[in-house]
Amino acid sequence: MAFDFATPVERRHPEGGYASQKWHRYDAEVLPLWVADMDFRSPPAVVDALKARVEHGVYGYGEVPATLTAALCQWSARHYDWPIDADWQLWLPGVVPALHFAAMALTQPGEGVLTIAPIYPPFLAVAERTGRLAQQAMLAEPAAAGEPWQLDIDALEAAITPQTRLLLWCHPHNPTGRVWREDELSQLAELIERHDLWVVSDELHCDLLLDKDACHRPLAAMFPELAKRTITLWAPSKTFNLAGLTSACAIIPDAALRKCFAAATKGFLPDGNVLGLVAAEAAYRNGESWRQALLEVLREHRVSLEARVASWPGVALSPPESTYLAWLDMRQAGLGDSPAKALLEQVGVALSDGAAFGCPGFVRLNFGTTASQLEAALVRMDRLLKA
Structure with missing residues (x-):
């Protein structure tokens, strides 16, 4: 079965009906790559099981x-x-x-x-x-x-x-x-x-x-x-x-x-x-076939992210061996004490601040999103990190 990991899912419902921490914490123009929450629809088998349980009505x-x-x-x-x-x-x-x-x-x-x-x-x-x-x-x-x-x-x-x-x-x-x-x-x-x-x-x-x-x-x-x-x-x-x-x-x-x-x-x-x-x-x-398809997507995104980081002076990445989270060392990137704050305020990309993890100067980036959404965020980061 083919699964769609490419089509963006609207998570900022116009009326807030699908409120999410990831997409509603920041203003609408911000691209969020922070909390560990993917932007992919869950496996069809899960959706079908939930539909059947909801239909029961009790x-x-x-x-x-x-x-x-x-x-x-x-x-x-x-x-x-x-x-x-x-x-x-x-x-x-x-x-x-x-x-x-x-x-x-x-x-x-x-x-x-x-x-x-x-x-x-x-x-x-x-x-x-x-x-x-x-x-x-x-x-x-x-x-x-x-x-x-x-x-x-x-x-x-x-x-x-x-x-x-x-x-x-x-x-x-x-x-x-x-x-x-x-x-x-x-x-x-x-x-x-x-x-x-x-x-x-x-x-x-x-x-x-x-x-x-x-x-x-x-x-x-x-x-x-x-x-x-x-x-x-x-x-x-x-x-x-x-x-x-x-x-x-x-x-x-x-x-x-x-x-x-x-x-x-x-x-x-x-x-x-x-x-x-x-x-x-x-x-x-x-869910196993969906999981295997997801892993292929995440591997591709990891490669894309590694290549991008290599073009950013002062930024280092130890390629993650698991999950969809990348831990970036930005202490030498010239973004001050809080690179996460600089990226948010200057180019509208929301990442997790490393200070909350016990390591100021680092950021955590969630690449569990569509290729188009990831690329849009990386293009914004280019404007600041390649400067």
Whole structure:
């Protein structure tokens, strides 16, 4: 089946009927390439499943159906070579709440929650919001232009104190796009065990590996000894563009840990989004051909973006190995302390400010849009960055 990833979808409805954070935060003349929200229609199988559920006409309190948990078990076995049980799954309205509930369930006020920057901004807010001690290490910057960011295991070790109890990990990594190598993960696993840490592994972008034939391996699957101390977070939201339907899943093999985490959520979360659960099942059951077509588009966009960055003096890019997010170093581009602000104000392109990720001078660019929309934004950026 052919899928249309080329035709722009009108997301700025004239009357605001399809209000979106991405397209309505800024004025109408701004081109938004910021929040991790693609501009592609979700898979037809998902749309058809939602239409059928809407047609039913009754949207009462739902339950997580056994057909959904079975679909995710099958997806994990097929794509990650990790047989999981349906009982391990706790479905939630999003990954960000799960990060916070993990901190509340697994640590006490004043204990340390460790993150590694640059990182998706909600990671950096978990400790403060839950009354825990914020701790942070930094990744190692690329040794040369075009090379990847690296896990600095020594910096991570140095950031750990007797108060450290929980590591928030991102695998693959947002915003750098890194797919961690086995040797890096092996060092990480040894450190987690030695310091007796809990770990939350946010694997939200794991189905968008851009190198052909690349396969994701969950942290808890690669190192079974970590399973008893690991909460793995998955969702169809990024892969299938379902973010607004708020369905995510915590995979927790250890029964005691699962019970502890579930108890922390009681009274704080609504029941499952009935449409989100339908969409998730349709995506995992029937979305694979669409996903493969999407990956081809994203690979092409990555190539286009790499070529463009090469023409911008003072801008560096480590090509992302996963997802549709590019992490650009603009510290030498002559745009001042906030390149994101300069691009927004001077050429009307909205990118995510690296300061929110713990790295001022960087920006995150979302290339999960049509080729024409991406090119229009890059032409605008040319006017400032080639000057």
